Amino acid sequence: MIRFRSVTKTYGDAAPAVRNLDLDIERGSITVFVGPSGCGKTTSLRMINRMVEPTSGTIEVDGQDISTVKAAQLRRSMGYVMQSSGLLPHRTVLDNVATVPRLNGTPRRDARRRAAELLDVVGLASSLGTRYPAQLSGGQQQRVGVARALAADPPVLLMDEPFSAVDPVVRAELQDELLRLQQELSKTIVFVTHDIDEATILGDKVAVFATGGRLAQYAAPEEILRAPVDDFVAGFVGRDRGFRHLSFQDGNAVPLHPVQVIAADRLADRSADRSAAADGGWALCVDADGAPLGWVPPGRRHAVTTTADLVPGGSLYPAGTSLRRALDAALSSPSGLGVAVDADGRVTGVVQATEILALIEAARLQRTGS
């Protein structure tokens, strides 16, 4: 547990960067500091490992006031990941990851073996170990940064906008990867971001900071989206917050309907599925494993003879996940039918936007007791 008690930080004679912060961060959870630029997120994060000293107040880690612990010793128990991966350019990836264990006295060979394991843990091929940082993509460099922070197996991981310099697709991958890692590792992670979407995806708890270093709200992400405490938080979580909140609503109750399916290797078969064409419904083409390939529009069965003729599908709904995924699948599908898939990517049925909206409305009525 990391505990901030009435912590204020003032740089020189400027207004406080962090103002009277009280915050309890639970062990083994991901806590996200989010807020606009200059509101004191990084300062708050850096006070945890004494890169920045508070002007007043105390910070405790597992009951111990960190001002009584040597900064170097404290930092050994806390991995740190920055926006720029901060890798040493003249060292190979493997040696970068092995740096802290080496400093801690781990023999070179053991440190390298552990480093190679960690590359695997963060989803990097071991062949990348002999490269230099400049020979990696931005996303790969950030993964190495995470591996390096994990190398000494610290209980606490401090992450300062670690994914903000990579493109949105890679960023989403890195977020998924972090959540997967956390399931295995159960570290206490404190994560700084500007991005409310990232905060709600990653955080068990989210601390929204307002300008002037004030903690505006500290709660589970679903609560922040559903019930922002003030206009500042409401404005910060933004216009899409109703839609984002659907991420936290269980999709298990969404009715799955059967869909007309055509195997890809039957597309060219003129004698097959004529009746399907005649009925005027949308048909879904699937590959040999049952994964969706695209749609055959009503009455167009005769014109679709190869997969190149298919109408591309929308997003997929991994069955039972959130209402957001279900609704997005339905809204993005050319047929209006959202394609549900199982864990192996096989089509299990389709969902309809009107039915999902009815569930959302029922949940709202239940919540408000009306």
Ligand SMILES: Nc1ncnc2c1ncn2[C@@H]1O[C@H](COP(=O)(O)OP(=O)(O)OP(=O)(O)O)[C@@H](O)[C@H]1O
């Ligand atoms: N070393 C420093 N010396 C003087 N002022 C600083 C220093 N570090 C931060 N500040 C000031 O403290 C305030 C909070 O900065 P901080 O970096 O903690 O905010 P932030 O929310 O992390 O911002 P960003 O998202 O832009 O990184 C800002 O006004 C900043 O200019």
